[in-house]
């Protein structure tokens with residue numbers, strides 16, 4: 001479908017369209033590893049770094065990726081605000097799926113300060129052809145503050161340096177997620 005009705009359709013289309021073969025990609029919010037699996041399934045060679053602050057997320061993701069035959073990844077139990085501490089190479093795709101890990105502690109959530117700090121580092125690591133995807137949800141505690149911070153920060157990125165697109169499922173009820181797409185202007 002050209003017009004999407006779900007956030008993951010946007011992610012799927014981008015992963016399929018940009019060439020991540022042989023490149024480095026980053027999943028900044030591992031959770032259960034579903035986004036990481038999607039990324040690895042769409043590259044032949046290449047390498048994935050995954051971040052999460054919860055041990056459970058690291059273990060769940062490791063299990064899922066290994067079960068599917070992948071070993072070309074490194075999962076890091078640290079905040080995504082420390083991206084550059086762990087990665088010093090150009091990256092082709094960086095994905096954030098914000099909020100909390102479903103069916104676990106709803107108090108362990110992504111937060112405005114660390115999310116914005118991380119996107120700042122992601123902008124330094126992303127390659128000229130690369131894309132940063134940020135999926136933002138509303139409804140949980142702290143979510144409106146994070147959305148406000150994202151809107152404020154991303155709307156102020158220098159338009160001569162970056163393209164920022166904000167996709168909304170405009171007529172859907174119950175505060176659907178929005179997807180921000182960020183790319184360097186070449």
Ligand SMILES: C[S@@+](CC[C@H](N)C(=O)[O-])C[C@H]1O[C@@H](n2cnc3c(N)ncnc32)[C@H](O)[C@@H]1O
Pocket residue numbers: 028029030031032033034035036051052053054057078079080081097098099100101102108109110111114
């Ligand atoms: C909505 S879930 C991610 C879903 C996941 N991408 C998937 O495919 O299952 C959000 C995740 O972000 C993690 N998280 C929260 N703050 C973080 C931070 N500062 N750095 C890295 N991960 C963080 C949470 O622990 C949680 O697992």
